[in-house]
Amino acid sequence: MLRKRLVQLRKSSGLSQYELAEKLNFSRGKYANYEQGTRQPDYETLDKLADFYNVTTDYLLGRSNDPNQNVDDFDPLEELKQFMIDNNMQDMDFGFYDIEKWKQLSREDIEDVKKHFEYVLHRAKERNKQDK
Incomplete structure (x- = not known):
């Protein structure tokens, strides 16, 4: 299995x-x-x-058919924090956001945020290539 x-x-x-x-x-x-x-x-x-x-x-x-049966509670802030670390974004100043509101985000919302960040990073890299 x-x-x-x-x-x-x-x-x-x-x-x-x-x-x-x-x-x-x-x-x-x-x-x-x-x-x-x-x-x-x-x-x-x-x-x-x-x-x-x-x-x-x-x-x-294969001992369970529920993939998330005993997975710890989802922490949206921790998920975003780890994503930012993985993408070398931890030093960026996001202080203008009320990060406490992000605690209300679902897994799907967090995935959307991560995809948006990935898109922004991709676009920035593309612009940097064009500027050189």
């Missing part, structure tokens, strides 16, 4: 094995072995995969 779930989650994320392996600091071969079922991840790796996909380890292992 693990290999099926890994393939399903990776494909639904729109990532290749190489891209996923790179994001998680695995070799592509190591990750491919997990998907093929020729190698089993250790607990730390299983936990890392579950965190990446925001599912439980029980879901990955």
Whole structure:
């Protein structure tokens, strides 16, 4: 069941094995072995995969069909903070926003915010290329 779930989650994320392996600091071969079922991840790796996909380890292992059964409560501020750190945005001054209002955002809202930030970063990079 693990290999099926890994393939399903990776494909639904729109990532290749190489891209996923790179994001998680695995070799592509190591990750491919997990998907093929020729190698089993250790607990730390299983936990890392579950965190990446925001599912439980029980879901990955097929012991539950509910991917979020026991996942901790969603914290929108923590999610945005981590996104900003991952994208080297932590030093940007967002003080003009009332960040407390962001606590009311749903997972879907946070994904929209992240996509918007990604778009803004992409556009800025494109403009910088054109200016050079």
